[in-house]
Amino acid sequence: MTAPAPIRSIVIVGGGTAGWMAAAALTRLIPAGVSVTLVESDEIATVGVGEATIPPIRSFNALLGIDENDFLAKTQGTIKLGIEFVNWTRDQHRYVHPFGEFGFDIEGVKFHQVWRKLREAGRAEAIDAYNVCALAMTAGRYQPPVTDPGSILSRMAHAYQFDAGLYAKYLRGYAEDRGVVRIEGKVAHVPLRAADGFIEAVILEGDRRIEGELFIDCTGFRALLIEQTLHTGWESWAHWLQCDRAVAVPSASPGPEITPFTRATAHSAGWQWRIPLQHRVGNGHVYCSADISDDAARETLLANLDGAPLRDPFILRFEAGRRKRAWERNCIALGLSSGFLEPLESTSIHLIQSGIHKLMALLPDTGFSAIERDEYNRLTDIQLEQVRDFIILHYHANQRSDGDLWRRMREMAIPDTLRRKLDLFRNRGRFFRYEDELFAESSWIAVLLGQGILPQGWDPLADAFDDDKLAFSLSRIHEMFARAAQAMPRHEDWLARNAPARTP
Numbered sequence: 407m408t409a410p411a412p413i414r415s416i417v418i419v420g421g422g423t424a425g426w427m428a429a430a431a432l433t434r435l436i437p438a439g440v441s442v443t444l445v446e447s448d449e450i451a452t453v454g455v456g457e458a459t460i461p462p463i464r465s466f467n468a469l470l471g472i473d474e475n476d477f478l479a480k481t482q483g484t485i486k487l488g489i490e491f492v493n494w495t496r497d498q499h500r501y502v503h504p505f506g507e508f509g510f511d512i513e514g515v516k517f518h519q520v521w522r523k524l525r526e527a528g529r530a531e532a533i534d535a536y537n538v539c540a541l542a543m544t545a546g547r548y549q550p551p552v553t554d555p556g557s558i559l560s561r562m563a564h565a566y567q568f569d570a571g572l573y574a575k576y577l578r579g580y581a582e583d584r585g586v587v588r589i590e591g592k593v594a595h596v597p598l599r600a601a602d603g604f605i606e607a608v609i610l611e612g613d614r615r616i617e618g619e620l621f622i623d624c625t626g627f628r629a630l631l632i633e634q635t636l637h638t639g640w641e642s643w644a645h646w647l648q649c650d651r652a653v654a655v656p657s658a659s660p661g662p663e664i665t666p667f668t669r670a671t672a673h674s675a676g677w678q679w680r681i682p683l684q685h686r687v688g689n690g691h692v693y694c695s696a697d698i699s700d701d702a703a704r705e706t707l708l709a710n711l712d713g714a715p716l717r718d719p720f721i722l723r724f725e726a727g728r729r730k731r732a733w734e735r736n737c738i739a740l741g742l743s744s745g746f747l748e749p750l751e752s753t754s755i756h757l758i759q760s761g762i763h764k765l766m767a768l769l770p771d772t773g774f775s776a777i778e779r780d781e782y783n784r785l786t787d788i789q790l791e792q793v794r795d796f797i798i799l800h801y802h803a804n805q806r807s808d809g810d811l812w813r814r815m816r817e818m819a820i821p822d823t824l825r826r827k828l829d830l831f832r833n834r835g836r837f838f839r840y841e842d843e844l845f846a847e848s849s850w851i852a853v854l855l856g857q858g859i860l861p862q863g864w865d866p867l868a869d870a871f872d873d874d875k876l877a878f879s880l881s882r883i884h885e886m887f888a889r890a891a892q893a894m895p896r897h898e899d900w901l902a903r904n905a906p907a908r909t910p
């Protein structure tokens with residue numbers, strides 16, 4: 407039996423963040439001799455938002471060999487050390503989800519367990535006091551992490567905030583320099599092979615035909631190939647994540663200070679993001695259209711900016727959910743065409759990155775093995791469900807007294823996978839991470855505690871330690887971390903010295 411031939415041509419349709427991330431990564435990863443063509447239409451705008459990321463994006467940049475400071479300068483980028491959640495638990499309440507870990511485990515016992523024990527005795531500060539990223543966030547400071555495990559700076563982790571349009575442009579330059587061919591045009595028709603229903607080509611308006619063997623659908627919410635052509639189907643999660651619109655607007659920076667974090671502020675029918683860049687601030691109000699009108703959502707957004715709006719606000723409509731199969735026949739959907747989870751934890755760009763990694767790990771040949779396709783879809787499903795659960799947690803564990811949305815979210819039945827996590831944590835602070843789960847234990851702990859879920863007890867192993875010694879260790883950790891954070895340069899000064907962007 408002869409083995410099927412390797413793939414020789416890949417066609418990416420769509421030139422938003424997903425399309426250009428895929429194009430850039432493919433030029434780096436696929437064997438020489440495989441052609442990569444990207445088709446996009448200047449007449450169809452990209453979604454134009456998507457400015458905050460999570461730390462694994464650094465490994466994507468490292469894979470491409472991108473210099474971090476050059477990248478930040480060219481995308482008006484800033485550093486993100488975590489997310490500040492304002493009014494999520496209840497009004498006038500604030501907590502942070504910092505990247506980086508809390509404290510140090512003590513003789514194999516998790517740090518949050520000894521912290522919980524001492525907190526009960528009134529001998530521990532709030533958990534943020536033991537996280538160097540949380541302390542640096544609050545102080546508005548930043549210094550790059552180091553790999554030496556003896557240094558406190560090895561406990562730092564960071565991601566980026568950038569201008570989505572400039573990011574796609576940056577990746578486009580990278581990909582075109584390495585041989586990706588961009589074709590301008592609007593796809594009008596997608597013929598299928600009679601024998602097996604695989605995509606044969608895309609036909610542009612004006613009848614130009616672009617053939618390929620593997621097609622990557624990056625057409626955003628349109629899902630031109632995976633849904634409009636292959637009718638893969640959609641699984642809605644709108645009963646859990648009920649926000650279905652966002653109104654977005656950039657605003658002028660309020661002053662020289664650039665906070666090294668994204669802020670998410672809860673409102674009565676949704677929440678508002680604030681993402682500081684070097685040249686401006688990105689803002690948006692994510693809301694549930696059953697609870698508030700578009701006009702009222704726009705007014706709420708504009709009333710809560712800290713700088714003048716730089717354009718008219720624009721509305722985006724969406725539904726939380728996923729494509730039933732992200733890989734169908736010879737088509738793989740990446741980005742918004744594959745599913746959508748609201749940007750509360752800035753996960754969409756990461757899911758594109760993760761889809762690209764899975765594609766490379768399971769790169770098909772022209773035989774398109776069903777086993778590889780099914781594994782891709784299985785892994786994609788698990789990851790999306792885990793991220794979905796994490797986002798639901800923020801909404802479900804709320805004590806807000808305003809707005810019907812928050813009451814419904816509190817009272818709704820949640821997925822069993824999240825229920826198990828919540829029950830285990832509530833009991834004795836136990837936490838388990840399943841199947842390469844994206845968010846680390848420290849992320850879950852930050853949000854669980856931040857949303858007001860204090861475990862009733864703690865790991866009995868923590869009782870083996872002497873309370874006085876533990877209290878001393880915790881105060882030393884806090885002192886060390888606070889000193890390290892205070893010694894860092896201010897974030898805006900670090901940017902000005904290392905990655906200054908051009909004034910637009």
Ligand SMILES: Cc1cc2nc3c(=O)[nH]c(=O)nc-3n(C[C@H](O)[C@H](O)[C@H](O)COP(=O)(O)OP(=O)(O)OC[C@H]3O[C@@H](n4cnc5c(N)ncnc54)[C@H](O)[C@@H]3O)c2cc1C
Nearest residue numbers: 420421422423424452453456458593626741742749754755
């Ligand atoms: C309100 C909101 C806020 C978000 N915030 C974040 C965030 O902070 N962090 C994060 O990680 N993600 C965020 N996201 C998600 C992020 O914006 C997307 O994941 C990312 O931009 C990828 O989009 P895309 O490339 O899939 O689609 P798009 O940007 O919509 O690009 C689609 C492309 O397809 C092309 N196209 C479509 N139809 C055709 C056709 N017929 N012929 C030719 N070309 C075609 C278009 O020209 C365009 O180039 C947010 C999303 C929303 C809605």
